[in-house]
Amino acid sequence: MKEGLPLWEVFVRAKGGLSHRHVGSVHAADPKMAVDAARDVYTRRMEGVSLWVVPSAAITASDPGDAACLFEPAQDKVYRHPTFYVVPDNVKHI
Amino acid sequence: MAHDLAVRLGDDALILGHRLSEWCGHAPTLELDLALTNIGLDLIGQAQLFLGLAAAAEGEGRDADALAYRRTEDAFQNCLLAEQPNGDFARTIARQFLFSAWQELLLRRLADAADQEIAAIAGKAVKEVTYHASFAAGWVVRLGDGTAESHQRMIAGLDWCWRFTGELFEDGCAALRTEWDARVDKVLAQAGLDAPEPVRGITGGRRGRHSEHLGHLLAQMQYLPRAYPDAVW
Numbered sequence: 001m002k003e004g005l006p007l008w009e010v011f012v013r014a015k016g017g018l019s020h021r022h023v024g025s026v027h028a029a030d031p032k033m034a035v036d037a038a039r040d041v042y043t044r045r046m047e048g049v050s051l052w053v054v055p056s057a058a059i060t061a062s063d064p065g066d067a068a069c070l071f072e073p074a075q076d077k078v079y080r081h082p083t084f085y086v087v088p089d090n091v092k093h094i
Numbered sequence: 095m096a097h098d099l100a101v102r103l104g105d106d107a108l109i110l111g112h113r114l115s116e117w118c119g120h121a122p123t124l125e126l127d128l129a130l131t132n133i134g135l136d137l138i139g140q141a142q143l144f145l146g147l148a149a150a151a152e153g154e155g156r157d158a159d160a161l162a163y164r165r166t167e168d169a170f171q172n173c174l175l176a177e178q179p180n181g182d183f184a185r186t187i188a189r190q191f192l193f194s195a196w197q198e199l200l201l202r203r204l205a206d207a208a209d210q211e212i213a214a215i216a217g218k219a220v221k222e223v224t225y226h227a228s229f230a231a232g233w234v235v236r237l238g239d240g241t242a243e244s245h246q247r248m249i250a251g252l253d254w255c256w257r258f259t260g261e262l263f264e265d266g267c268a269a270l271r272t273e274w275d276a277r278v279d280k281v282l283a284q285a286g287l288d289a290p291e292p293v294r295g296i297t298g299g300r301r302g303r304h305s306e307h308l309g310h311l312l313a314q315m316q317y318l319p320r321a322y323p324d325a326v327w
Binding site: 005026027028029030032033036037039040041044 | 123124125126128129132225228229232236
């Protein structure tokens, strides 16, 4: 059974206004079971107000071998960092 | 009246909560280990509140711990279903499904009860129990409609528990029966299971007449507080 059940990635929204964040994964046979398992494993200590579960198989990941061409060209483009203006004190979570 | 009700509700929750704690480290998967012990902890929390209320109502200076750890078997008023051994995972699920479906119906009514303290605890607990009932129903369907072996085990689990269900509707709970029957039938139909044949029910838990299993459970649960009274850590 342990080997047989598909893996699901779990995302938790910590509170209203924040986006869902990846927190880990669970094994489950169907979507309801995955939500139940995610609830029991990852939100026991008031970590969240909303859950997403996504079949791990549905995720397409970038190829680590492509990292050089995908990500390194961004390294010397400091002008793309939005650091040239002042963030108001009341704006959180940017 | 309110005192007896609080003792019954508290004892049901305490004994079933302890049973679920026995799964800790033994469940089929990590996810289920957490799920079952979470439910157990919810129930032990409810037991603390209901037994605290019962202890205050009797006014003899006892608290919830005294009721939980220093009563003997014949003073417990939990239903017999709650004390039944875990068996395999399917039997634990059968027990949880039949019990939580009943407990949810009862707590929903009590949340509007005239007794404000009972109503407050019931209102808090019903949110927990709604999840327990939904979790267990999901597994009844999954096992009943799963493999040939899980189907057989689910049947065996329901058969084991069925004779203890009549007792749930004693002591003023008769009005819950129709709704409970409909709910159980619906989930069993979804699971491709027939309701077990009517059997001669076994009862007596509410009057302190328990199966041999409760004594063993209490021996384990009460050992520490009896051996080291008022120990703290």
